Each structure stands twice: as structure tokens, then as C-alpha cells.
Amino acid sequence: MQEKIIILDFGSQTTQLIGRRVRELNTYCEIVPYNKFPKGDESVKGVILSGSPFSVYDESAFKVDLNEIRGKYPILGICYGAQFISYTNGGRVEPAGSREYGRAHLSSFDKENVLFKGVKEGTQVWMSHGDTITAIPSGFKKIASTDKVEIAAYQIENEQVWGVQFHPEVFHSEDGTQMLRNFVVDVCGCKQDWSAASFIETTVAGLKEQLGNDKVVLGLSGGVDSSVAAVLLNRAIGKNLTCIFVDHGMLRKNE
Incomplete structure (x- = not known):
């Protein structure tokens, strides 16, 4: 843990x-x-x-x-x-x-x-x-x-x-x-043994275990949160992920 x-x-x-x-x-x-x-x-x-x-x-x-x-x-x-x-x-x-x-x-x-x-x-x-x-x-x-x-x-x-x-x-x-x-x-006694790379690895592994062969639909707005979620899910389940772009009118200029 x-x-x-x-x-x-x-x-x-x-x-x-x-x-x-x-x-x-x-x-x-x-x-x-x-x-x-x-x-x-x-x-x-x-x-x-x-x-x-x-x-x-x-x-x-x-x-x-x-x-x-x-x-x-x-x-x-x-x-x-x-x-x-x-x-x-x-x-x-x-x-x-x-x-x-x-x-x-x-x-x-x-x-x-x-x-x-x-x-x-x-x-x-x-x-x-x-x-x-x-x-x-x-x-x-x-x-x-x-x-x-x-x-x-x-x-x-x-x-x-x-x-x-x-x-x-x-x-x-x-x-x-x-x-x-x-x-x-x-x-607090924290060991300083965590990194962003290890977070990605453990998160992807956890998603693979949780989702198995399930198919996922993700609303992708282009913001940081949904983009990161999409990348992690894509690494975990690949073609079983379908992203639907949602244009909420708040994108950055020229995007």
C-alpha cells in the first residue's frame, strides 16, 4: 500500500x-x-x-x-x-x-x-x-x-x-x-520512494485488473483531467476505450 x-x-x-x-x-x-x-x-x-x-x-x-x-x-x-x-x-x-x-x-x-x-x-x-x-x-x-x-x-x-x-x-x-x-x-516518516512514473505504472496495472475486457466510453473535453484519464485508460485497455469529444465552449484559443 x-x-x-x-x-x-x-x-x-x-x-x-x-x-x-x-x-x-x-x-x-x-x-x-x-x-x-x-x-x-x-x-x-x-x-x-x-x-x-x-x-x-x-x-x-x-x-x-x-x-x-x-x-x-x-x-x-x-x-x-x-x-x-x-x-x-x-x-x-x-x-x-x-x-x-x-x-x-x-x-x-x-x-x-x-x-x-x-x-x-x-x-x-x-x-x-x-x-x-x-x-x-x-x-x-x-x-x-x-x-x-x-x-x-x-x-x-x-x-x-x-x-x-x-x-x-x-x-x-x-x-x-x-x-x-x-x-x-x-x-511523518515518509520514505520518499514514490515517483510520477511509478504512479502511472500502478494506476495502469490497477485499471487493467479492474476493467479486464470491459469496454469504456469516455467524454473527452481536452482539459487536463479528461486527457490524463484517456491516456491512462488507453495504456490499460487500448482498443476497448472509445473517446467522445465534448466541445464545452471553454477550449484554449485556436484549439
Whole structure:
């Protein structure tokens, strides 16, 4: 069974980028809606909570009970994910004076914390939030600050739960990939033995086993999802696949 990291998607525009960074660490991950955690999946090694366009205190904000996964898996909350963990445990999240967007530097961080192993002094991170964590609950420990954000990162004491206000997944966070590696490999224990090529092989083999000699009709729109599905199915069952092109009016120019 292929071990994996689960990314709970709260609607951030960088959720897919988090997934890409994890996969670049040769670790398989799946992005699922914030309320669709795969219960009972023994291959899950850790969970990442994405950002979101909402504020955690909005009535319409995406909310989920984390008690079902907390204590069972290591958790890393990014931006909204960090605010959500803190807020739902009694912390304060308030509007920032102005939207904090752009480069910042960690003015201090806990060098002994596993999340910051190999991170250099004053490393640059990327901020993108309209709210900020102004107080963390009892039992939470601040582990990083910037010159403008007092609680830039925290960990729940005696638990494998972290939250970061910045975005380690974006290119501008200089040691962001190192932080993600620290979480995925050192904390979650992922072996880094996955690759896109192995995913194709296992998926094609699984389709062959599942479909046998069945015939399949696929609606092909020309987008990434249906095109990838068509290629994988073609490798698995060949002439037993019939694709029907569906022109939905949203193709790229001149296609």
C-alpha cells in the first residue's frame, strides 16, 4: 500500500502547489475537500491543512472537526489552516491592520524544533493573509516570529501539530521546501520512494485488473483531467476505450 500525505483543501489558490511540493519530495499525496478525510485509510502518514479565502470567524467559513485526526496523524496547518487550529482551540484570530502580503523574514525561530531543521537565520518567507493570530491557546508554543507577525509559527506542546502563518509552498519562501521536507520525512516518516512514473505504472496495472475486457466510453473535453484519464485508460485497455469529444465552449484559443 502506497503511503501518502493528505492535504485538506479549504479553498486556497495554492493548494495544488502544496501538493506539487510534496510530490517533488518523492512522496505521494492526495488533495481532498476539507470535510472528506479518508477515514480508515491505513496508508495516510500525515495531514496538511491548506489556506483559504475565508476568515476563520466568518459564518460561511469552511469548518471541520479535527478531533478525528488530531493525535492520530501529524498535522501541519498553513495560513488559514494554522489560524483554524488555533481559533477552534480558543486562540484569537483578528483582522490585520492591513493585508500582509509579500516578503518577510523570520526574525527569530526555535532552532531546536524539528520543523526548522536546516533553516538559515533570517530566512525569507512569503505572507498572504488578511487576518493574523494574535493569541494562541494554552498548551500552544510560539516557535517563530517576523518583525511584523509575532506568532508566525507555533506547535502544540507534546503533540505533532504545527501551524505556520506564511506559505512554505511558494518559491519566495527560501527554506519552505526544507520545512515541508522536515514535516513530510522527519515527522511523518515518509520514505520518499514514490515517483510520477511509478504512479502511472500502478494506476495502469490497477485499471487493467479492474476493467479486464470491459469496454469504456469516455467524454473527452481536452482539459487536463479528461486527457490524463484517456491516456491512462488507453495504456490499460487500448482498443476497448472509445473517446467522445465534448466541445464545452471553454477550449484554449485556436484549439
